[in-house]
Each structure stands twice: as C-alpha cells, then as structure tokens.
Amino acid sequence: MKTSECRYCTCPNFLAGTVARKIEKMAAESWKETGLAPSHAYLLLLTLEEPGIQAGIIAQHLQLTPSTITRLVEKLEERKLVTRVSEGKQTNVFPTQKAREMKPLLKKCSEDFHEKYTELLGKSDSKQFIQYMTRIADRI
Amino acid sequence: MKTSECRYCTCPNFLAGTVARKIEKMAAESWKETGLAPSHAYLLLLTLEEPGIQAGIIAQHLQLTPSTITRLVEKLEERKLVTRVSEGKQTNVFPTQKAREMKPLLKKCSEDFHEKYTELLGKSDSKQFIQYMTRIADRI
DNA sequence: ATAAGATATTTGTATGTACAAATATTAATT
C-alpha cells in the first residue's frame, strides 16, 4: 500500500516515522558489508575523523541522548572497534587499529548509500529533501 | 546544537531519523493527556473509525509490520481499550466502550498536535512538508 | 479427501532509542 493511501498520510508524525524507517532500511542495506547498523557506522566514522572525541560531542553530532551514545559505544567496544578512555568526568572515544583498517570500506558504503538514494529520488529532489529536512529539524 | 551544524547534516538517513524523533516527541507531548504513545493513539483511532478492522489492514495503514501490530494491540488490550476477535486465520480488532468514550479526547489531541505543528512551521511550510514526505515515502 | 502450498497472525528474540536515577568528577560558595 502506498503511503499516500494510508489513513494518516496527512499526519506529519506518521509520515516522518514512515520515511525514517524506509530510509534506515535502505541505509542498513548499504552498510551491510560492514556488519554495522547505520548509527554505529556514523559513530565509528566520527571517531575516525576525530580520534579521542568526547562522548558528549558525539551525542550532539548524532543528535542522540548521552545514554544512547553509551550503549552504541559499548557495542562498538565489544567488536573491538573503539576504546573508551575516561579523563576525569569525561569519556574520550578512540578508534582501534581494526577500525582504521575499516575506514575505506566505511567510506565506500557511505558513498554507495548516497548514490543509491540520489538515484532513487533524482538529483534535484534528493538535494531539496536534505535542505528541507534540515530546516525542519532546526525549527523543532 | 543545531542540526545544520552536525557532522552528518547532509546524510538523508541521519536527517530523517532526527526529524522523526523530534516530531514524535512533539506528538507524544500532545497525546500525553490520553496516556497513549502516538502509534497507540493512531491504532485506536483506526479501530474507532472502523470497528472490527483486520490486523493486517491496520499494518498497511500504519506502515508497520504485522508483528508490531500484534504488540501494539496487546498493549491496548491490557488497557481495556480494544478486544481481539479471531475469525478464522484473521484477527479483527474492536474498540471497547472505554475507547468510544475516549474518542473526543483523542480527536482533540490530534487536532492540538496539528495546530502546534502548523504554528511551528508556518502554514505553507507545514503543508509542503507533508506533500514532500508523502512523495518521498512512495518512492522508497 | 488428502497433501502441499498460500495466507494471517503470533512468539521468541534482538536492536535502537529514551527517561530517570545513580555515580563520578569538577567548580563555586560560603
């Protein structure tokens, strides 16, 4: 059934959730090769770009709560992809060697996803979607 | 931190998730008075509009998987808001008297949310957002 | 009429996320 035929197709909350789930599924497919869920992949990329990044900063960049970051980092730690170093009250997250070796693959998957997405929506629509969503996010 | 300043502010998956969480929070606030989470509220409204609606049809309208519907209905059943009547291999969901009494409140909350949302984004932007999201959802 | 396949739902399990409370550290006030 098409979303436009659904009972709550005019409810922004319903729509936002539906779209998010669909896009996440697409993203998960792209990142499958890494064995990581999209949010884990983002977090890992953050640590690769800025080794030792503070947990709270990660939370801000991913727009997730601190407790969620703790949980995501735990998972990545189990897979030996990051290590936590606490420094006073704060926690710094470093990528491991294994993660560093994975970087090219992560980049590739990220690009794959962007391509797949752009192809699906067309260049102008996909660009517009990003602008639009950003604007919305900043106002809510 | 504004979403437009985040590291992955150009990633559609990140954006979609962020926006969905923010809108859901807004919606949850509006539905607080009912004690129901937004998705429970939608489901309940569906059963009120079409008593005896089949579980699978609910799944299609809410764009959720059948197993999720089972779980949502279970919760509503615990609160004595719906009852399940199985008819052969299918399950029909009926609202209880308690749910029927709740209908005006549900409607009110739904309208509250729409107003709050429209006020926040402005009339034209909020309308555009809906059109845009619907189009995206149908193509993914 | 029975076996095989198709359909609808539920169950078991796992994941990502959040909230509230707990903990640990640092800063500020008296």
Place this chain on the structure above:
DNA sequence: AATTAATATTTGTACATACAAATATCTTAT
C-alpha cells in the same frame, strides 16, 4: 576547607519496532 551545585557519563528499565520461525487457517491440486 567543606558543603553545595553543576556537569558528564553510566545504569536500570521500558518501549517501539523488526526479523525469523512457529502456528493456525484456508485454498488448491492431485
């Protein structure tokens, strides 16, 4: 210096959601 307040993170718990497998029913083919 000691108490209080502020800040950063973690823990306990709960929830919405999904996937895969199990179950129950119905349909079709032989």
